[in-house]
Amino acid sequence: MPLIDIPSELIDLRDSFRQFLDREVRPVEEPYRQDLLEGRFDWVKEERRKLRKRSAELGFWSLHMPEEIGGMGLSHLGQVLLFEEGTGHGLVLAHGESILPVVAGPTPVYVDCTEAQREKYLAPLMTADKTTCFALTEPEAGSDATRIRTRAEKAGDDWVLNGRKHFITAGDEADFALVFAVTDPEKRAKGGITAFLVDTDTPGFTVTRTQRTMSPLQNPVELTFEDVRVPGGNVLGEVGFGFYSAVKGINGARLQIAATALGIARDLLNRMIEHAGGRIAFGRPIGANQYVQGHIVDSYAELEQARLLVYRCADDIDRGADGRREAALAKLVATEMVGRVADRCIQVHGGQGFMTELGLEVWYREVRAMRLYEGTSEILRTNVAKTLGLPVD
Numbered sequence: 001m002p003l004i005d006i007p008s009e010l011i012d013l014r015d016s017f018r019q020f021l022d023r024e025v026r027p028v029e030e031p032y033r034q035d036l037l038e039g040r041f042d043w044v045k046e047e048r049r050k051l052r053k054r055s056a057e058l059g060f061w062s063l064h065m066p067e068e069i070g071g072m073g074l075s076h077l078g079q080v081l082l083f084e085e086g087t088g089h090g091l092v093l094a095h096g097e098s099i100l101p102v103v104a105g106p107t108p109v110y111v112d113c114t115e116a117q118r119e120k121y122l123a124p125l126m127t128a129d130k131t132t133c134f135a136l137t138e139p140e141a142g143s144d145a146t147r148i149r150t151r152a153e154k155a156g157d158d159w160v161l162n163g164r165k166h167f168i169t170a171g172d173e174a175d176f177a178l179v180f181a182v183t184d185p186e187k188r189a190k191g192g193i194t195a196f197l198v199d200t201d202t203p204g205f206t207v208t209r210t211q212r213t214m215s216p217l218q219n220p221v222e223l224t225f226e227d228v229r230v231p232g233g234n235v236l237g238e239v240g241f242g243f244y245s246a247v248k249g250i251n252g253a254r255l256q257i258a259a260t261a262l263g264i265a266r267d268l269l270n271r272m273i274e275h276a277g278g279r280i281a282f283g284r285p286i287g288a289n290q291y292v293q294g295h296i297v298d299s300y301a302e303l304e305q306a307r308l309l310v311y312r313c314a315d316d317i318d319r320g321a322d323g324r325r326e327a328a329l330a331k332l333v334a335t336e337m338v339g340r341v342a343d344r345c346i347q348v349h350g351g352q353g354f355m356t357e358l359g360l361e362v363w364y365r366e367v368r369a370m371r372l373y374e375g376t377s378e379i380l381r382t383n384v385a386k387t388l389g390l391p392v393d
């Protein structure tokens, strides 16, 4: 088991990313402080869009992409360090596809694109001139995505799509969507599901509704396709094998979410420590009480454990591990951890923690979704169980 030795150039990169946060993200968020404290978030989407572009100009947005297409081939360990740093300072605008991409960025397209698609779709994603969304989930098919019903039928050289997707992050902002549809109902996941690059201004493509969630930072949408005509050249990867494209980027995304959880937990832990030292009850700081210390020390211990695991998993992937077990394990442990830390953080702040005006409850609500998207905790356990040789399907 190699020790994790973080190269100095990654530490330097993280430092320059932190400077970017301080110099260009914090000052944008600061004027909205009152909105944040009163629980208003309608400004977030537009500011995120602008910051995304700025992050791309500075090279952070596409750092993880290969050098031959304009990225820097940043390692998984490097990505983890940046994602953790991004959310480690309590900045709403540093989170959620604003300065570092998970699904709205270039990765899902890069894995299988042709030269023509590279120019038309990948290049503007690299520079954040366009955004995309990943449209797989349907009302009847979530964890078991093999059951999707959206249908694509051949019409000459084109394909015609009909169906409905839901819970699609950034689906209302995307210039084009990566849509998964059944092209052979007999084969389904075994050669019958195809991925399509669909321009969102194509007739028949509609954002039917925004789906309100328990987190104001998450507003996925429902998409409906009615006779949406897609050129044959917009098939991503091989016809019938879109499902393979869907899973290729998943390890990276799971690690990024795990690292995001580390950052949020780090910030909430710091908030707990600060509050416990200053809040007086019964004549002394609440942090002098062992029950309160327990909340903080347990959070600290779990964060440290999760961080070691996430770094180690990222490093293992960089050293050639297959990644399925590593990414599932990292996301499972880190997202479960941040849920507990967020809960304790509210508890340590007492009633104030429950009010919007401390800006804490928004994270409590936000982190709840992390155990659902990119593989629920149950599915991740199943993924890990498989790698342990347990008898799962």
Ligand SMILES: Cc1cc2nc3c(=O)[nH]c(=O)nc-3n(C[C@H](O)[C@H](O)[C@H](O)COP(=O)(O)OP(=O)(O)OC[C@H]3O[C@@H](n4cnc5c(N)ncnc54)[C@H](O)[C@@H]3O)c2cc1C
Residues within 6 Å of the ligand: 103, 133, 134, 135, 136, 137, 141, 142, 143, 144, 166, 167, 168, 169, 170, 213, 218, 220, 369, 372, 373, 374, 375, 376, 377, 378, 379, 382
């Ligand atoms: C905020 C948010 C954003 C999202 N963004 C996107 C997006 O951009 N694109 C996209 O395509 N999807 C997106 N999703 C959808 C997400 O991927 C699904 O919600 C997730 O895959 C679970 O599917 P489901 O909600 O249908 O739950 P179900 O699959 O119905 O699962 C319900 C419960 O059963 C459990 N379960 C199911 N099967 C098993 C099993 N075999 N073993 C053990 N337990 C099982 C699940 O773990 C869960 O607890 C998003 C979801 C959320 C909440």
